Amino acid sequence: MKTGKTRQGLVKAFNAAIEGILYTFKFERNMKIHYFVAVLVFLGSLFFDLSKVEMLILIFSISLVVISEMFNTAIEKTIDMITDEYHVLAKIAKDVAAGGVLIAALNSVIVGYILFYDELTDLSTSLLYTIRRSEPHITLICIVLVLIAVVVVKTMTSTGTPLKGGMPSGHAALAFAMATAITFMTERVVAYTLAYLMAVLVAQSRIEGKIHTFWETVAGALLGVLVAMLVFQIGNFY
Numbered sequence: 001m002k003t004g005k006t007r008q009g010l011v012k013a014f015n016a017a018i019e020g021i022l023y024t025f026k027f028e029r030n031m032k033i034h035y036f037v038a039v040l041v042f043l044g045s046l047f048f049d050l051s052k053v054e055m056l057i058l059i060f061s062i063s064l065v066v067i068s069e070m071f072n073t074a075i076e077k078t079i080d081m082i083t084d085e086y087h088v089l090a091k092i093a094k095d096v097a098a099g100g101v102l103i104a105a106l107n108s109v110i111v112g113y114i115l116f117y118d119e120l121t122d123l124s125t126s127l128l129y130t131i132r133r134s135e136p137h138i139t140l141i142c143i144v145l146v147l148i149a150v151v152v153v154k155t156m157t158s159t160g161t162p163l164k165g166g167m168p169s170g171h172a173a174l175a176f177a178m179a180t181a182i183t184f185m186t187e188r189v190v191a192y193t194l195a196y197l198m199a200v201l202v203a204q205s206r207i208e209g210k211i212h213t214f215w216e217t218v219a220g221a222l223l224g225v226l227v228a229m230l231v232f233q234i235g236n237f238y
């Protein structure tokens with residue numbers, strides 16, 4: 001009988017503890033943030049080669065934040081139960097409890113910094129290197145820069161609209177930048193000759209359509225070639 005009672009007591013206590021955990025998760029905004037960050041850090045840690053000790057420190061730091069937030073809530077609720085009026089001791093108790101959470105949170109930030117900083121810098125360096133070496137990325141950067149350059153020059157010369165007319169021709173600039181990109185990416189003479197021929201056709205159609213003058217398309221073509229050469233030279237250098 002006694003054993004049964006004890007077991008039931010244990011189960012009840014266990015349930016009450018889980019209810020306490022669920023309460024803070026449901027009703028405490030800060031706790032939701034703590035759990036969210038904890039899940040992110042745990043998922044992120046899968047991509048890092050953490051040792052057993054590092055993993056233990058991580059789990060311990062996260063638990064410390066959650067536990068201190070729970071004690072903070074417990075103290076707040078106890079005080080609110082006792083008084084809803086201003087009391088200097090109530091203020092001290094709540095402030096001290098909140099201070100405990102702050103120290104635990106700062107500790108976890110420092111732990112995260114020490115555990116992940118080196119690996120994160122290695123990761124970002126290799127990512128930047130990959131982007132720089134990647135032709136699609138260089139081409140995209142090139143196209144965006146050409147568009148920006150065209151809009152800037154059009155604004156400076158106060159001609160046309162960003163997408164139509166004015167000095168220089170955006171279509172010619174893009175077409176010649178793409179032809180230059182193709183030249184850098186392939187070493188096949190036929191491929192880049194055809195690419196430049198198509199760029200000439202684009203420029204010619206802009207003049208034919210009376211959207212641009214001859215010199216506006218020439219300026220566009222030069223701008224496109226220059227920007228593309230610059231971007232690909234820098235991209236290949238790194």
Ligand SMILES: Nc1ncnc2c1ncn2[C@@H]1O[C@H](COP(=O)(O)OP(=O)(O)OP(=O)(O)O)[C@@H](O)[C@H]1O
Binds near residue numbers: 028084085
């Ligand atoms: N009865 C009180 N007497 C004096 N000051 C109080 C009292 N209740 C709250 N305070 C002050 O207001 C602050 C906020 O208290 P409150 O109970 O609203 O916590 P909270 O904002 O819910 O905190 P948390 O975001 O950690 O849950 C306390 O840190 C304390 O400085």
